[in-house]
Amino acid sequence: MAYALQQLINGLTLGSMYGLIAIGYTMVYGIIGMINFAHGDIFMVSAFIAVTAFTLLAAADVSSIPLALTFVLIVSIFFTSAYGWAVERIAYRPLRGSTRLAPLISAIGMSIFLQNTVQLTQGARVKPIPPVIEGGFEVWSTPDFTVQVGWSQLLIIVITVIMMFAFTWLITQTPFGRQQRSCEQDRTMASLLGINVDRTISFTFMLGASLAAVAGVMVTVYYGVIDFYIGFLAGIKAFTAAVLGGIGSLPGAMLGGLLIGLIESFWSAYLWAEYKDVATFAILCLVLMLRPSGLLGRPEVEKV
Amino acid sequence: MSTLLSVRELTMRFGGLTAIDQLSLEVPASKITGIIGPNGAGKTTLFNCLTGFYKPTTGTLRLNHPDRGEIRLESLPSHRVARDAQVVRTFQNIRLFPKMTVLENLIVAQHNVLQRASKFSIAGIFALPGYRKAEGEAMARAGTWLHRLNLEQFADHAAGDLPYGIQRRIEIARALCVNPVLLCLDEPAAGLNPRESAELNELLLYLSGELGIAILLIEHDMSVVMNVSDHICVINYGRKIAEGSPEKVQNDPHVIKAYLGEDDEDEASGGIAA
Amino acid sequence: MSTVVFARHQVTATERFRDAGWVAFVALILGIPLIGLTTVDGGGALEVETRFGVLAIFVVVSFVGRLGLRWLIDTMGARKLERLRDDSNKSAGISPVKVVNILGWIALGASIALPIMYSDNRYVVDTATTVLIYVMLGWGLNVVVGLAGLLDLGYVAFYAVGAYSYALLSTQYGWGFWEALPVSGGLAATFGILLGYPILRLRGDYLAIVTLGFGEIIRIILVNWTEFSNGPNGISSIPRPSLFGLDFTRSPAEGEQTFASFFGIEYSPMHRLIFLYYLILVLALLTHAFVSRLRKLPIGRAWEALREDEIACQAMGMNTTNIKLSAFAIGAMLGGFAGMFFAARQGFISPESFTFTESAIILAIVVLGGMGSQMGVVLAATLLVLIPEFGRNFSEYRMLLFGAAMVLIMVWKPSGLLSHREPTLRLSRGGAAINDAVKEAAQ
Known part of the structure; x- marks a missing residue:
């Protein structure tokens, strides 16, 4: 029981990060109907930016953790959203309005390009940083197992919750959110009504990248090691999460992320850790067979 | 007049919305049957039920196939409706x-x-x-x-x-x-110019008259429906409100009401006949 | 002919510089975290190292590059307009179909002549063999993606099935290449149906992620199920194919003859390479003939119709389930053959060779080639294999170039290199039957 609780906590932590990345996929899909394959690599870039920023801070002898975290988050969000913007501008905007597969291929190309750029400029070796937040507290102790919540885990969950609220507010309450939703429904009409569609789409990419940046910082804090390859797997998992939850649905992305996090940690704990990805994909297949539009997705009824 | 298709108490519900409500209808062989009704009356839904794209909530769709005997359309998937029952359709949005x-x-x-x-x-x-x-x-x-x-x-x-x-x-x-025995046309005259729709009329008459293909015709263009149909069925809110020959339907008060509301009955009959 | 006025905004020098300046600014922002700064291991802990010199070069290159690119695009655009103006008066030149056909014959001739001309150049023959493997894979995937319009991101799974089934059949049970060929193909096709069945109802991007997942599942199983696949170490000493029982070895096995001894020529390791080259050439040409023929049959037209409109297919009485499954099965079978050849050529396989990147490359070949175009696949496969080869001298840039090329080609030609679609039949070629029918109808 205690062991299961521990897995629940680990799963939620992992799932929060997947969820944050998944939102980026789902938003982009919602607005231009394409899989942004490079999103996982945007997340990876953000983790590298976070490592550099943490190292800079360490060199400058900044010891206040809240100060350091805020600084790293801001720096990482700033640069990562610039990457999100640039990727859209270079690889996707020229292909808007062409076949559905063209932007997908260009996205895959972008993903390979980003991965190799980072490998070249930052090195292929793993980057370890000293732990930023150490320790935790005991939640429950039984004779044979102690349930621990790390401060970093708590931080990740809290930040994710805050991001979710901020994000829901942004989409439902602000003029940008209205523009974003209108572009999702009908881009042509939105542009006829005077909405700058290009800018809205760019902003959507920057927002998605910002959330990926938050996830990137969290991963750096939580694991303490990153390499140029983390984007691929995290991207695939997050995309799976977005599809599982119903692509295009923001709460769905979060739900999907949490589910995948939980499946992974429970499967690894009780069954075979090496097959955890198989489990993730198998469950995705099962869910899609029963609900072809994902858990919270609007069923795609084609009008005949 | 032999019956090719008989629709019995067909009901189609989508959640709380009843698109077709206890609709019964006979489609004679080798004749043109017009289906008219205001937008959203359930005409296309009827076609979707007939051709297997929707599974009716209740009701039966019996086809008297000239070679293959009775076929229950409601139990067939869409491709078998076309392949085995030879009921073929066109689409409103081509x-x-x-x-x-x-x-x-x-x-x-x-x-x-x-x-x-x-x-x-x-x-x-x-x-x-x-x-x-x-x-x-x-x-x-x-x-x-x-x-x-x-x-x-x-x-x-x-x-x-x-x-x-x-x-x-x-x-x-x-x-x-x-090679249809029953051809279901969903607004074939939409977007055609007057000459084209005159040609369409001629074609439809040729198909049913010369080749003996039964036609089920959804159409808003009254110059087509009224001129070619042998029989017209008017539906509104998923129910059949009138049925009969073109002349009879044109003068039916229920039909006029469905199309134009309660008032202006004189104008209404003129409008439909046009 | 009505007059069309082509009005163009003349770009001024100031605008060009402002545009390039903006690009340079973006380059600066993007460059700071990745180029300007990096972390290096400084004795246990990371240290930040600055490379502002490189960053400055990057920004300047971006500025100049943008100026040049803008200028190039503008002049090319102006030329294109000129040509459009001229063309409106003249009739079109040679039809694109003819050009593609001629190109095809040239390519065929070149591919037959290549090993003869480079019979002592191991590198050329090897690279050409690789190109042909990708051409074959591209043709196989073309059935699924290009013709049937089903997005498959896990095609490499069938490649792996083909490769592993030959590797296991030959090393465990002593099967030869030719005996194993139908079995490997059949197994791959079975896997195709296995994958196809649960995802029949899924559309577009849902299909993409499930197929991707399938590819990953196969790879993960190959990595972890060590008793079956020998895990990450892979399977080695897979026997090479022989030519009607003639091996390509230095010394013959007991009671057998080698290729060299049979023909009484001196042994050369190149013989095998050239044989393998011709083997894949024949396999690829067979694939091409097979797929081209299928395209003109009911099944092929049904695939294309499925890509165009699934609902209309059902309304025409077509069983879309069977059509989808047949596309998956045939695509998978061709992938399996290619995989089998790959295993036989390498003599060693491991899960390393069957990653998602491989699927992405094959899909890129199909899409860059121009969905459904057989010649386009050849062109795209050649480009995508050769571009990284050009970067061999500075090998760490290979994949970087590859990724950049994918983006650039796509942006340059969004509908693919050869996007012309040739009809499967024409009225004029319908022959007597159609004319008679028309006459009859006219009476």
């Missing part, structure tokens, strides 16, 4: 295979015959005589309909690049290539 040529569209419609002749593609790959013969026949049938619908000059054009009126004709030609 659904051609846009990048394929007109001729290819018409050959694809004969897929089942050709596929059988190609014997899992083996006879096809080696172009054995049996397959070649079937292919020749398919080309001939496509050629006949291309000619009859005046589409020959477009045969090798991509279907999606052609004008709207022509695409409507292609869709009908394609449906005819399936």
Whole structure:
């Protein structure tokens, strides 16, 4: 029981990060109907930016953790959203309005390009940083197992919750959110009504990248090691999460992320850790067979 | 007058919305049956139930197939409705295979015959005589309909690049290539100019009169429906509100009310007859 | 002919510089975290190292590059307009179909002549063999993606199935290449149906992620199920194919003859390479003939119709389930053959060779080639294999170039290199049957 609780906590932590990345996929899909394959690599870039920023801070002898975290988050969000913007501008905007597969291929190309750029400029070796937040507290102790919540885990969950609220507010309450939703429904009409569609789409990419940046910082804090390859797997998992939850649905992305996090940690704990990805994909297949539009997705009824 | 299709107490619900409510309808063989009604009355839903795209909530759809006896359409998936029951439809928002040529569209419609002749593609790959013969026949049938619908000059054009009126004709030609006993046309005159819709009238009369194909026709263009239909069924809010000959339906107070509301009855009858 | 006025905004020098300046600014922002700064291991802990010199070069290159690119695009655009103006008066030149056909014959001739001309150049023959493997894979995937329009991101799974089934059949049970060929193909096709069945109802992007997942599942199983696949170490000493029983070895096995001894020529390791090259050439040409023929049969037209409109297919009485499954099965079978050849050529396989990147490359070949175009696949496969080869001298840039090329080609030609679609049949070629029918109808 205690062991299961521990897995629940680990799963939620992992799932929060997947969820944050998944939102980026789902938003982009919602607005231009394409899989942004490079999103996982945007997340990876953000983790590298976070490592550099943490190292800079360490060199400058900044010891206040809240100060350091805020600084790293801001720096990482700033640069990562610039990457999100640039990727859209270079690889996707020229292909808007062409076949559905063209932007997908260009996205895959972008993903390979980003991965190799980072490998070249930052090195292929793993980057370890000293732990930023150490320790935790005991939640429950039984004779044979102690349930621990790390401060970093708590931080990740809290930040994710805050991001979710901020994000829901942004989409439902602000003029940008209205523009974003209108572009999702009908881009042509939105542009006829005077909405700058290009800018809205760019902003959507920057927002998605910002959330990926938050996830990137969290991963750096939580694991303490990153390499140029983390984007691929995290991207695939997050995309799976977005599809599982119903692509295009923001709460769905979060739900999907949490589910995948939980499946992974429970499967690894009780069954075979090496097959955890198989489990993730198998469950995705099962869910899609029963609900072809994902858990919270609007069923795609084609009008005949 | 023998009945080809009899619809009995058909009901189709989507969640709380009842699109078709206890609708009963007889479609006679070799005749044109018009279905009219205001937008959202449930006409296309009826077609979707008939052709297997929707599974009716309740009710039966019995087809008296001239060769195959009684077929219950509600239990068939959509492709078997076309293949086995030979009930073929067109779509309100034209659904051609846009990048394929007109001729290819018409050959694809004969897929089942050709596929059988190609014997899992083996006879096809080696172009054995049996397959070649079937292919020749398919080309001939496509050629006949291309000619009859005046589409020959477009045969090798991509279907999606052609004008709207022509695409409507292609869709009908394609449906005819399936060899239908019942042809369901969903607003075939929408977007046609007066000359084109006159040609359509002539075609429909030829199909039912000369070839004995029963036609079920959804149409808003009264110049088409009133001129060609042998029998008209008016539905509103998923219910049948009137039925009968074109003259009878035109003067039916329920129909006038459904189309134009309570008042201005004189104007209303004029409007429908136009 | 009505007159079309082509009005163009003349770009001024100031605008060009402002545009390039903006690009340079973006380059600066993007460059700071990745180029300007990096972390290096400084004795246990990371240290930040600055490379502002490189960053400055990057920004300047971006500025100049943008100026040049803008100028190039503008002049090319102006030329294109000129040509359009001229063309409106003249009839079109040679039809694209003819050009592609001629190109095809040239390519065929070149591929037959290549090993003769480079019979002592191991590198050329090897690279050409790789190109042909990708051409074959591209043709196989073309059935699924290009013709049937089903997005498959896990095609490499079938490649792996083909490769592993030959590797296991030959090393465990002593099967030869030719005996194993139908079995490997059949197994791959079975896997194709296995994958196809649960995802029949899924559309577009849902299909993409499930197929991707399938590819990953196969790879993960190959990595972890060590008793079956020998895990990450892979399977080695897979026997090479022989030519009607003639091996390509230095010394013959007991009671057998080698290729060299049979023909009484001196043994050369190149013989095997050239044989393998011709083997894949034949396999690829067979694939091409097979797929081209299928395209003109009911099944092929049904695939294309499925890509165009699934609902209309059902309304025409077509069983879309069977059509989808047949596309998956045939695509998978061809992938399996290619995989089998790969295993036989390498003599060693491991899960390393069957990653998602491989699927992405094959899909890129199909899409860059121009969905459904057989010649386009050849062109795209050649480009995508050769571009990284050009970067061999500075090998760490290979994949970087590859990724950049994918983006650039796509942006340059969004519908693919050869996007012309040739109809499967024409009215004029319908022959006597159609004319008779028309006459009959006219009476």
